[in-house]
Amino acid sequence: MDTLILVIIGLVAGPVIGGLVAGLDRRVTAWFQSRQGPPIMQSFYDVAKLLGKEKMVVNQWQILCAWVYLIAAAVSVGLFFAQGDLLVIFFVQAVGAVFLVMGAMSAKSPFSQVGAQRELMQILAYEPVLILVFVGIYLVTGSFSISAVWELEQPLLAKMPLLYLALGYALTIKLRKSPFDFSTSHHGHQELVKGVLTEYSGPYLALVEIAHWYETVLILGLCALFWSTNVFWMAALLLGTYALEILVDNTMARMTWRWMLKRVWLLGMGMSVVNLIWLYAG
Amino acid sequence: MFGSFIKKSRAKSPWIMHFDCGSCNGCDIEVLACLTPLYDVERFGIINVGNPKHADVLLVTGTVNHRNKKVLKNIYDQMPEPKAVIAIGACGNTGGVFRDAYNVVGGIDKVIPVDVYVPGCPAKPEAIIDGVVVGLGKFAQKVEEAE
Numbered sequence: 001m002d003t004l005i006l007v008i009i010g011l012v013a014g015p016v017i018g019g020l021v022a023g024l025d026r027r028v029t030a031w032f033q034s035r036q037g038p039p040i041m042q043s044f045y046d047v048a049k050l051l052g053k054e055k056m057v058v059n060q061w062q063i064l065c066a067w068v069y070l071i072a073a074a075v076s077v078g079l080f081f082a083q084g085d086l087l088v089i090f091f092v093q094a095v096g097a098v099f100l101v102m103g104a105m106s107a108k109s110p111f112s113q114v115g116a117q118r119e120l121m122q123i124l125a126y127e128p129v130l131i132l133v134f135v136g137i138y139l140v141t142g143s144f145s146i147s148a149v150w151e152l153e154q155p156l157l158a159k160m161p162l163l164y165l166a167l168g169y170a171l172t173i174k175l176r177k178s179p180f181d182f183s184t185s186h187h188g189h190q191e192l193v194k195g196v197l198t199e200y201s202g203p204y205l206a207l208v209e210i211a212h213w214y215e216t217v218l219i220l221g222l223c224a225l226f227w228s229t230n231v232f233w234m235a236a237l238l239l240g241t242y243a244l245e246i247l248v249d250n251t252m253a254r255m256t257w258r259w260m261l262k263r264v265w266l267l268g269m270g271m272s273v274v275n276l277i278w279l280y281a282g
Numbered sequence: 283m284f285g286s287f288i289k290k291s292r293a294k295s296p297w298i299m300h301f302d303c304g305s306c307n308g309c310d311i312e313v314l315a316c317l318t319p320l321y322d323v324e325r326f327g328i329i330n331v332g333n334p335k336h337a338d339v340l341l342v343t344g345t346v347n348h349r350n351k352k353v354l355k356n357i358y359d360q361m362p363e364p365k366a367v368i369a370i371g372a373c374g375n376t377g378g379v380f381r382d383a384y385n386v387v388g389g390i391d392k393v394i395p396v397d398v399y400v401p402g403c404p405a406k407p408e409a410i411i412d413g414v415v416v417g418l419g420k421f422a423q424k425v426e427e428a429e
Contacts, residue, residue: 026324035322042327045291049338052288054362056335193333201335202362 003082010081011074018213019043021220025246032250043209050206058107058199065103066204066211072096073214080221083147086134090127093218096211097123100196107199115195119183121257125264126170132272133170133222136163139279149225157226157237162275164226166268167219168241173264174219176212177249180260292338292364292425293418295327299337299361303354303390305344308404309371313341316407323411334360339417340394341410345373345380346387358394364425366417369396370410372403397421 023040030037039045057063076093079085101123104116134144140159141148149156157164173180184195192198200208223241227234302310316323317330331337334357346354358367369390372378377388390396397420400413 030322030324033319035319036325037322038324038327039294042295045294045327046297048284048288048291049295052292053338053364056362187330187332190332194331194336197336198333199335205336 006081006083007078010078013081014074014077014214014217015210017220018210018216019047021216021242022213025242028243028246029250032246043213047206047209050209051203053202055203056201057204058109061106062103062200062204065099065106066200066207068099069096069103070207070211070214072099073211073218077214077218077221080146080218083145083150086137086144086146089218090130090134093215094123094127096215100208100211104196104199109199111193111195111198115183115192115198118192118257119196121261122173122180122183125180125260125268126173129166129170129264129268129272130222132269132276133160133163133167136160136272136276136279137225139276146225149228152228155227155229155233159279160226160275162271162278164223166272166275167223167226168244169264169268171219171223171241172245172248173260174215175245175249177245179248179252179255181249182254182257182260185254289422289425293422296338296414296418297329297331297336298339298341298414299331299334299357300341300343301354301357303342303344303346303350303374305371305373309343309374309402312402312404312407313343313370313410316410321407321411323414326411326415328414334358335362337361338365338421339414340365340367341370341414342367342390343370343374345377345383346390346393347385348387349385351387351393354390354393364421364428366397366421366424367394368398368400368410368413368417370400370402370413371405372401375399375401378403 020040022043023038026042027037027040072092073096076089076096079089079092101116101119104112104119137149137156138144140156141152176184182192184197185192197205197208220238220242224234224238227237300310300313315321340358340361342354367390369375373380375389377386380386381388387393398413398417400409402409
């Protein structure tokens with residue numbers, strides 16, 4: 001019964017937190033550019049408007065793919081709140097990510113196609129990092145279950161600092177922020193229009209956007225696990241991480257997928273492996 | 283309740299698609315000026331999306347000619363309803379000084395239905411923002427009539 005309540009809290013809180021984070025993000029970004037920026041609620045207005053638009057699809061696959069992406073993202077957040085198994089969460093969110101790409105691939109538009117290829121590269125870059133983080137959590141707690149993390153006396157960050165940095169790469173890629181925003185640019189009037197999202201429109205774009213909020217919450221939740229012993233430090237860690245994320249987004253240019261693979265695989269996975277060896281030997 | 287929130291959101295999140303139909307770039311520079319920190323149209327939730335499938339409002343600058351009238355029609359058709367069209371500048375409204383040229387069809391309204399005409403050569407950013415606000419009122423009206 002408790003689990004069910006936690007799942008419902010997760011499913012409801014996911015989009016609310018995700019939407020507010022997105023709104024706050026745009027506000028802070030506007031402040032960096034000495035603008036006023038949109039209201040904090042802007043993301044909700046955007047999604048509500050999209051839900052009210054005409055349904056226009058290139059083919060039926062897009063409808064299926066948008067729904068599967070949303071459901072997978074929502075289920076992974078639900079599982080996370082229900083203290084589920086990290087590996088199950090990982091696979092469920094990976095299925096969602098792949099369906100987003102498949103939906104983009106089903107349309108012939110070159111923007112959508114190139115965006116889908118780049119999104120695949122991004123998945124290729126961050127998924128190994130995520131799995132290595134989960135392996136690290138397993139080495140510390142002896143279990144893939146999230147409930148084992150809450151029983152720790154000492155925050156995970158003390159034992160997995162390098163893995164946290166590597167998770168930062170995954171967070172940046174998942175948030176689709178610079179320098180890793182090449183599969184779908186934040187501003188649509190650029191070389192790739194909207195990349196993977198180009199061919200999704202109206203209500204289906206809204207579904208993809210809600211799924212994106214769920215994914216943001218999932219990855220931020222993973223970051224929160226790193227300081228599970230104290231709520232205030234957890235909040236400070238999340239705030240600090242996200243502030244750094246916005247700073248990086250605003251100061252970096254968009255890079256190529258080759259640059260990303262080199263950085264994430266060499267640095268990100270290198271740091272992860274060093275941390276894992278340290279955990280294993282120590 | 284959710285229906286009224288959607289209705290309210292339409293006016294708060296107009297995504298714009300800007301199409302240069304054959305303008306001298308004067309009006310285009312003014313359109314882009316709206317996005318700069320000075321005018322900052324993102325305050326009103328306005329985003330330049332560059333993709334007709336995501337757009338609510340089509341801003342068109344410049345005259346229509348025989349080569350690009352199909353492109354204009356195509357972009358208009360790709361936008362999901364509800365949508366509004368705003369013609370910007372003297373050329374977009376009527377063809378301007380080029381109206382008698384052999385290759386010019388005329389204003390935007392010769393090809394697609396226009397909701398708002400923003401005059402000027404070039405149109406001022408304030409006038410363009412005003413045009414978008416009026417356009418939003420128009421498409422709220424259209425939605426209600428359709429219901």
